[in-house]
Amino acid sequence: MTEGNGHEPLLRAEGLATHYTTADGVLDRLLGRGETVRAVDGVDLEIRAGETVGLVGESGCGKTTLGRTLVGLREPTAGSVTYRGTELTVCDRAELRELRSEIQYVFQDPLASLNPQLTVAESIGEALSVHDIVPADRRTERVRELLETVDLHAHHATRYPHELSGGQRQRVGIARALAVEPDLIVCDEPVSALDVSVQAEILNLLSDLQDRFGLAYLLITHDLSVVEHLADRVAVMYLGRLVETGTTAEVFAEPSHPYTEALLSAIPEPDPCWDGDRIVLEGTVPSPIDIPAGCRFHPRCPNVIPPAEYDLAVDEFRAVLSLRTRLSEIDADAGLEALLPHADDRAVAVDPAAIRDAHDIPRRLSDPDADADLEDALETVAAGDLSSARKLLASAFETPCETTEPALEPGPATHPIACHRFDDRFVDDTDTDAATESVGSTDK
Numbered sequence: 001m002t003e004g005n006g007h008e009p010l011l012r013a014e015g016l017a018t019h020y021t022t023a024d025g026v027l028d029r030l031l032g033r034g035e036t037v038r039a040v041d042g043v044d045l046e047i048r049a050g051e052t053v054g055l056v057g058e059s060g061c062g063k064t065t066l067g068r069t070l071v072g073l074r075e076p077t078a079g080s081v082t083y084r085g086t087e088l089t090v091c092d093r094a095e096l097r098e099l100r101s102e103i104q105y106v107f108q109d110p111l112a113s114l115n116p117q118l119t120v121a122e123s124i125g126e127a128l129s130v131h132d133i134v135p136a137d138r139r140t141e142r143v144r145e146l147l148e149t150v151d152l153h154a155h156h157a158t159r160y161p162h163e164l165s166g167g168q169r170q171r172v173g174i175a176r177a178l179a180v181e182p183d184l185i186v187c188d189e190p191v192s193a194l195d196v197s198v199q200a201e202i203l204n205l206l207s208d209l210q211d212r213f214g215l216a217y218l219l220i221t222h223d224l225s226v227v228e229h230l231a232d233r234v235a236v237m238y239l240g241r242l243v244e245t246g247t248t249a250e251v252f253a254e255p256s257h258p259y260t261e262a263l264l265s266a267i268p269e270p271d272p273c274w275d276g277d278r279i280v281l282e283g284t285v286p287s288p289i290d291i292p293a294g295c296r297f298h299p300r301c302p303n304v305i306p307p308a309e310y311d312l313a314v315d316e317f318r319a320v321l322s323l324r325t326r327l328s329e330i331d332a333d334a335g336l337e338a339l340l341p342h343a344d345d346r347a348v349a350v351d352p353a354a355i356r357d358a359h360d361i362p363r364r365l366s367d368p369d370a371d372a373d374l375e376d377a378l379e380t381v382a383a384g385d386l387s388s389a390r391k392l393l394a395s396a397f398e399t400p401c402e403t404t405e406p407a408l409e410p411g412p413a414t415h416p417i418a419c420h421r422f423d424d425r426f427v428d429d430t431d432t433d434a435a436t437e438s439v440g441s442t443d444k
């Protein structure tokens, strides 16, 4: 995310990757057992002083892992994090401790993040003493000031977390973060565990604190409407990578990546001016253990690019690709009925027509050559030879989106996106115009 006003960023991540292993214990790890979970898988991101960057994406896209890696709570597998010009990944412990006080983390669930054995004053006081922020004899006074700063009263100082409401606990979490006078706070779903009635209060508090102390925020959320109101810039994350970045105004006015478009279309109370349809994505985010080749989003993308050799509408190709995905998922022993998702369909024979109907594939594709290739594959399926059918479909219906991974580059609306639809190596000019029109049609 390097667009903007040219100031040196407060924090910069380059090529950042954080992988987990599913190996259970040291022995498994030594023996190389277990699989690699590529939760964050090559992220470039900048956060400047005093700004709010909204990090959005569905559950499981890697937002929390990225946030925790940026503040040093997790060690990156690759890449670097630079804070005010100092690379955190090569700092020694003492330097890290110092720098960490400048970057704080506010957790989603304040009850889980506060020590239940400590009173509010002890929790905040602990943060003050760990980083030696104020002399011991001034701590009580400083705790009281911090409580006032987050709109709590002095009498809250003696309470334990379980004696507070969710909103009050989150205020304590914020006071703890503020105690060390940070420049940047990573707020990880700061209001999603709270009642709707208190969400706005906490968001307003965050906004006031930013004005007062010049704080920068990385605001992690799955809620686009929060980002629309609070963020200066947005980074959209999908399966470990950023797929679109830009100012909030740019991204909301001209979402260019089909994933962003789908997320924006799902905002519960869209702007009255919104004239786009709701885009419902198929399935959920795939496992970061088995990341799809090429564009990671292609198995769910409503605008996936059809093979150049056919003249297919995107909806037709989308349906064929979904059948391909379904075929690759079903177990050979599951029986062909597994291809017919609705129980009602299962009364009929599993023939090519029934498979087409069950997957919303037209009885005849608009391109006769494509239709003949599909029919061959469907007859092979109906004959029970799933392995050959998979191969036939994979070779006849390969999309450029599965062969090459798109880079995050300026798109049609000039802010960066990672999508082949605007790359003339993958689509001809007429397709690009059509793609741009289709994106523009959901603009607000």
Ligand SMILES: Nc1ncnc2c1ncn2[C@@H]1O[C@H](COP(=O)(O)OP(=O)(O)OP(=O)(O)O)[C@@H](O)[C@H]1O
Residues within 6 Å of the ligand: 020, 021, 022, 037, 039, 057, 058, 059, 060, 061, 062, 063, 064, 065, 066, 222, 287, 288
């Ligand atoms: N400690 C861990 N070990 C193995 N896998 C993990 C671990 N923590 C997270 N993951 C996996 O990494 C991926 C990214 O998780 P992460 O929590 O960063 O995503 P997220 O976008 O923040 O999702 P959510 O909003 O649900 O928290 C997920 O598939 C998750 O299951």
